[in-house]
Amino acid sequence: MTTTAHAPLRVALLGGGTVGSQVARILTEDAAVLRDRVGAPLELAGIAVRTPDAPRDWQADPALYTTDAETLVDGADVVIELMGGIEPARTLIRRALEAGIAVVTGNKALLAQHGEELYDLASRTGAQLSFEAAVAGAIPILRPLRDSLAGDRVTRVMGIANGTTNFILDRMDTEGASFEDALAEAQRLGYAEADPSADVGGDDAAAKAAILATLAFGTSYTLDQVSVEGITGITAADNEAATEAGYAIKLLAIAERVTAEDGTAGAILRVHPTLVPRQHPLASVHGAFNAVFVEAENAGELMFYGPGAGGAPTASAVMGDTVAIAQRIVRGGPARLRTPVAALPALAPAEAHTSCLVVLRVADQPGVLRRVAAVFEDHGVSIETLRQVQGADGPGASLRVITHRARQRDLDAVVAALGALDVVHDVVSVLRVEGN
Ligand code: NDP
Ligand code: HSE
DSSP: OOOOOSOOOEEEEEEHHHHHHHHHHHHHTTHHHHHHHHOEEEEEEEEEETTTTSSSSOOOGGGGSSSOOOHHHOOSEEEEEEOOOOHHHHHHHHHHTTTTTTEEOHHHOOOHHHHHHHHHHHHHHHHOOOOOSSSSSSSSOHIIIIIIITTTTTEEEEOOOHHHHHHHHHHHHHOOHHHHHHHHHHHHTTTTTTTTTHHSSSHHHHHHHHHEEEEEEEOOOOOOOEEEETTOOOOHHHHHHHHTTTEEEEEEEEEEEEEEETTTTEEEEEEEEEEEEESSSGGGOTTTTTEEEEEEEEEEEEEEEEEOEEEEEHHHHHHHHHHHHHHHHHOOOOOOOOOOOOOOOOOOOGGOOOEEEEEEEEETTHHHHHHHHHHHHHHTTTEEEEEEESSSSSSSEEEEEEEEEEHHHHHHHHHHHHHOOTEEEEEEEEEEOOOO
16 A cells, blocks of 8 residues: 655635546545546535535535535636636636635636637646546546647647537437437437536537637637537438438537638637548447547648547546646646647638538429539539439429539538529528538
8 A cells, every 4th residue: 555645635616516526536545546647635625516415416525515615726726717708717726726726617608718728827827727527527638738738839629529419410310219319318428518508509619619729829818719500400300311311410619720711820710510521430420429530731631539528527637637636736846837829820611611501492493404514614613513303402403513612602602692582482491511
């Protein structure tokens, strides 16, 4: 048995819900292993919650639950924030950092809106601030971006970063489940946010895109710089058209370096439902799993894959940060400095390059194909495939057009012009395609 001379480190846990209760379990059940790894016992000092006597996924000593989060923070060596939301999480994290107390958080919503303020405060006071759990659950992705790729130049990060929406889309695709049933199941399994509109509306993935881009490009990005489209508009017709064309629909978060038409170098951050070819690795990411592709100039293509949500997987990432911080407290050494700040401006999503599947319901008469094709040509958008499907998407003929990559601005103009064409009854679906 290893003996330790260092005094116990007091861990204040803010939140005892899906993730917090699993962190409490690990701190309790694995106390001996953690003590040996850290060189000092990690002592769970208390768990701040709203309702101390509410039932928990894992029940700690009832005496540990409290509603007095401030006192818990003030007496801690390490604060683990797993309450979620902006307040009181922001004020409590600020309180800890101002006092030089290390903080671990999984709160992507907070980081994507107020990250800069918190990183600055941590840099000023020398306190640690770690948040591996904030993106892609158990998958180690932030540390590789920040540390392992520090000598490379990341050009693109693209992935499935929200477990709830992947779970819903996967159930709809593979089992024909309804949106509502799949969402209820994701909530029951602890994948969804307290307000699941952040998941299905795309804001959760957008917050993660902002955090990923901040680390990948060394520039601070916020949620409002990400163009967001969630999965609530996905229809049975979209699914049918995607399947028929050989694609799966995935909600992708994409952050990429680009050069705008006027030569400005910048980054585009976007989240939207995307068609991914069935043979692409992202198409086989099922359930609440996440996968993040990173493209870097020298490393080439890297893919990170694993459980993206849920209590125990997320608690694993939280504990990784906690042990690393605790080891630094025990062994000494300087606090980790902020990633050097570059200045890669966020550009308008209209500057992005992508390809598109456009499904149109058109009049079944001579000359229609020529007029539709002319719209694409007029806007400089090249067609990769064009198929006519009889009897789908309502009366008339259904045209399914897949374009080559083009600027988003030109694709938007094509869709607007098609909608105004008298032979086009309906623009049934417009979905961007990646990975082809
Ligand atoms: P839950 O809603 O399950 O738990 C939240 C906990 O915080 C509850 O114990 C709640 O208390 C407590 N709490 C909330 N507000 C207050 C308040 N004002 N004062 C005191 N206590 C409060 O959330 P999760 O565990 O799912 O998520 C926690 C964080 O981790 C969020 O930031 C989330 O985005 C993030 N995260 C979650 C993942 C997941 O898969 N669930 C994955 C990755 C990150 P009470 O129990 O009494 O209501
Ligand atoms: N609600 C989030 C998701 C939790 O479904 O991915 C993990 O961040």
